[in-house]
Amino acid sequence: MVTTSFTTAKSEEIFATAQKLMPGGVSSPVRAFKSVGGQPIVFDRVKGAYIWDVDGNQYIDYVGTWGPAICGHTHPEVIGALKDALEKGTSFGAPCVLENVLAEMVVDAVPSIEMVRFVNSGTEACMAVLRLMRAFTGRQKVIKFEGCYHGHADMFLVKAGSGVATLGLPDSPGVPKSATSNTLTAPYNDLEAVKALFAENPDDIAGVILEPVVGNSGFIPPDGGFLEGLRLLTQEYGALLVFDEVMTGFRISYGGAQEKFGVTPDLTTLGKIIGGGLPVGAYGGRRDIMEMVAPSGPMYQAGTLSGNPLAMTAGIKTLELLNKAGTYDYLDKITKKLSDGLLQIAKECGHDVCGGQISAMLGLFFNPGPVHQYEDAKKSDLAKFSRFHRGMLERGIYLAPSQFEAGFTSLAHTEADIDRTLEAAREVMSRL
Numbered sequence: 217m218v219t220t221s222f223t224t225a226k227s228e229e230i231f232a233t234a235q236k237l238m239p240g241g242v243s244s245p246v247r248a249f250k251s252v253g254g255q256p257i258v259f260d261r262v263k264g265a266y267i268w269d270v271d272g273n274q275y276i277d278y279v280g281t282w283g284p285a286i287c288g289h290t291h292p293e294v295i296g297a298l299k300d301a302l303e304k305g306t307s308f309g310a311p312c313v314l315e316n317v318l319a320e321m322v323v324d325a326v327p328s329i330e331m332v333r334f335v336n337s338g339t340e341a342c343m344a345v346l347r348l349m350r351a352f353t354g355r356q357k358v359i360k361f362e363g364c365y366h367g368h369a370d371m372f373l374v375k376a377g378s379g380v381a382t383l384g385l386p387d388s389p390g391v392p393k394s395a396t397s398n399t400l401t402a403p404y405n406d407l408e409a410v411k412a413l414f415a416e417n418p419d420d421i422a423g424v425i426l427e428p429v430v431g432n433s434g435f436i437p438p439d440g441g442f443l444e445g446l447r448l449l450t451q452e453y454g455a456l457l458v459f460d461e462v463m464t465g466f467r468i469s470y471g472g473a474q475e476k477f478g479v480t481p482d483l484t485t486l487g488k489i490i491g492g493g494l495p496v497g498a499y500g501g502r503r504d505i506m507e508m509v510a511p512s513g514p515m516y517q518a519g520t521l522s523g524n525p526l527a528m529t530a531g532i533k534t535l536e537l538l539n540k541a542g543t544y545d546y547l548d549k550i551t552k553k554l555s556d557g558l559l560q561i562a563k564e565c566g567h568d569v570c571g572g573q574i575s576a577m578l579g580l581f582f583n584p585g586p587v588h589q590y591e592d593a594k595k596s597d598l599a600k601f602s603r604f605h606r607g608m609l610e611r612g613i614y615l616a617p618s619q620f621e622a623g624f625t626s627l628a629h630t631e632a633d634i635d636r637t638l639e640a641a642r643e644v645m646s647r648l
């Protein structure tokens with residue numbers, strides 16, 4: 217892989233047209249490469265651990281369509297099942313048995329989930345779960361954490377991570393004060409701050425929502441005792457604990473971060489992997505809470521395409537592929553090799569970095585660390601990250617185009633892919 221052979225003329229041409237047609241040329245902000253500079257590459261096709269762009273360049277992919285591609289892109293079994301499902305119809309708008317199959321798999325896998333409702337995105341799942349938290353407790357306030365992202369609904373656009381962090385948007389214009397006036401925020405991993413919020417508002421807090429392992433301000437694992445502390449505190453104040461496992465569900469382990477850390481929330485949101493690359497979200501939890509959802513209960517929430525047969529099919533196949541002996545051991549092994557390798561190489565090349573991994577999720581900050589919360593992550597050398605990102609891209613390695621995003625591996629990544637990635641990293645890091 218020689219740098220000089222890297223050309224992206226077709227990508228640039230397509231993106232130039234896209235910018236005239238769509239805001240920023242994209243359908244979702246972080247894709248635009250704004251925080252790393254340069255132009256995004258335009259994809260042509262994906263397979264296994266690889267991407268091909270419209271100029272014919274091949275990349276090893278560590279974004280995996282932002283999480284769903286944990287079995288590798290276009291897995292033949294997923295595609296085969298989708299082809300069969302397609303023949304039977306693309307949307308029913310009526311009950312179908314596939315919903316039962318996926319619901320049962322989710323209930324069996326995720327400790328907190330006794331009943332589940334399918335929606336079409338993680339954003340939708342988080343919006344609905346917030347309404348449910350309020351409906352069930354009769355309280356208005358909710359605690360979220362700085363740098364945690366729960367989709368783009370008004371109530372959550374306060375100190376949100378992901379694209380909001382990447383683009384440095386304070387919050388967002390267009391969000392009325394009334395929508396966020398009941399959203400309280402605390403720094404991640406800061407149990408004392410949460411205690412103080414509860415002490416100030418003992419009867420008003422419906423619940424606490426968080427990413428149990430943060431991926432949307434870079435990769436930040438929970439400190440020992442943090443999740444347990446939140447569990448006790450919410451119980452003490454009659455509030456609900458909600459894990460947003462849209463990213464971590466079926467990635468940190470088959471049962472999500474809640475299984476890995478042994479802390480069971482009251483409610484959980486899911487998305488990404490459970491759609492196997494098609495649009496799906498879900499929220500679920502304790503039966504007595506979920507029975508508040510219409511038509512079983514009074515809390516309204518609906519969706520024309522919810523429980524869509526194609527999306528259910530891709531989700532079912534993806535979970536079947538994951539629920540086999542050794543899959544998570546493999547994911548952990550290759551991800552650890554990558555993470556350890558990157559840290560080692562960076563140190564050998566004299567860069568201050570910190571990072572780590574859990575299962576198939578990893579992160580590397582250009583920052584001496586430690587990073588416990590978004591404020592720490594923000595101290596990273598963003599210019600250096602941008603140069604690193606660009607250098608890797610030119611050597612056929614596709615990383616998320618922001619310091620404030622996690623990296624993802626898949627079952628399709630081989631040890632040879634990791635070796636190639638580390639080789640590229642050594643070349644790039646030695647010149648940063």
Ligand SMILES: *Cc1c(COP(=O)(O)O)cnc(C)c1O
Pocket residue numbers: 336337338339340342365366367368427431432460461462463487488497
């Ligand atoms: C991606 C993500 C969301 C939003 O999901 P969309 O499908 O993009 O709407 C919400 N929460 C977390 C933790 C996420 O990573």
